[in-house]
Amino acid sequence: MDTSAVYQKPTEEEVKTLLTERFPEVEVTGTEARRVFAKLPREKVREVCQYIHDNLSFEHCSTVIGVDYVDHLTVVYHLSNYWNGLMIELSADIPNDDPHVDSVTCIWEGVNWHERETWELFGIVFDGHPKLERLLTPQTYEFFPFRKSYKLRGQE
């Protein structure tokens, strides 16, 4: 398939083929009706997102989610196409000792607060974010409360 063309209503199979052809690093882990799940290395996040936004017409980024798997962190993106209701779930693993990933606020402006939230709760730094400050928790917090190392009452 032509990986540089613009597709307005790509199907699940087309998205899968296009992503794997254009970026060999992207691993499509599964597809369902109107859903595509993919894993990718963190260095490629901005490039792949730019491609999905520009060429596959995914105009909307629903969320940026952080997950703490104790041995590593994961950041998950849910991207949505307004023409046929397709969604792509991208997940990128991030090592604990260097929690950095490129910000995609320059592609979807609506991601701004989601990235701020993920930073303040998980400590994942989004490089290139316009204003990475605490949003929900007080400015004086010096820890990341949603990490598994922060125990709730009743846990152990």
Added chain:
Amino acid sequence: MADSIAPIVAAEEKLQQQADKMETDKMWIIMGPQHPFSHGLWTLKIKVDGEICVDAEPIVGYLHRGWEKETENRTYPKIIPMADRLCYAASMTYTHLYCMTVEKALGMDIPEKAKYIRIVADEVCRINSHLMWLAAVGTDLGNLTVFLWAMREREYFLDLNVKLCGARMTTNYPRIGGVRNDTTELFDRDILRTVDRFEKALWEIIALMDDSSIIVSRMKGISYITREQAANVGLTGPAMRGCGVDFDIRRDDPYDNYDKVDFEVPVLTEGDSYARYMIRTEEMFQSCEIIRQAVKKIQALGKNAPYRVKAPSRVPAGTHFMRMEDPRGESLMYLVSDGTDKPYRLKVRSPIFTNVSSAKLQCQGVRIADVPAVLAQIDMCLGETDR
């Protein structure tokens, strides 16, 4: 004659030039957290150039309870009443979404009747939420009669909630695997009567809003947002459809049995504050239509049809997500399960959290007096914004 006019014109031009050169200091005004316009506890900082707003920055987080972290400490069924408390006006849709997410992770299918009951409950919740919004818009724009009339109509739908599940607002009704109880006796008769009555009453409220030139002039032609901007800043729900994005998750990415009911998605391309207001009122009529169809389907299934199946307490390991059309926009839940009876991580995507983050785009170029009128269109609720 001409000689006498010329000096006056020249003088006026000179004055105009002076006025053009005159620069005023831009000033930050802090509205909130205790402010008549903020429905709940949040602050809006606006930067004004004279009377015109040039920048806006919302400050939220006063109500952050760590909802997502709290769920990691509870078993799956115990989270259902917590999901109610995300937003008191949209409690049914959040509980529904949570149950759907867990059902997806369990890979289970629920009875047909439960799906239709959930649709009815969701649409009643949508009308509740929209009436609450209409009441708030009425007060923000200075028409207290709209507030009273909308609240009066809302009572009838809260009574339906009482009849269905015994509670008015935090309903605790959907369950993992169905709903808590079957529809009660004469519920279908009551809901059809309420809906018929409501459609007439809504026209009266609309007339009250639209016949008032003060209200219309404070919404029409104010705060234009284009289709591309709306999609890019993450506006969802009625606010987005008022800007011309033709997308509704109920229609384009259907969940439960929304693909088996027939309804229209109102979309307007004007993109101003008034269009966003029109979308919500039109949505209430569509909700009435959906309720009628779903009630017919429930009646056709009969009294003894199953409404709930038993769900296992442990969820197999994996990640799953579901999204739904909340009254205010797109809400999404992402569940990471590790095979135990408690979630490893549960993330909520709240529509208002993203909608309010675009306050700068919505408020730019708007007069200070119209800022409440513009931001009323996102239907602020802090419970789900701060989580």
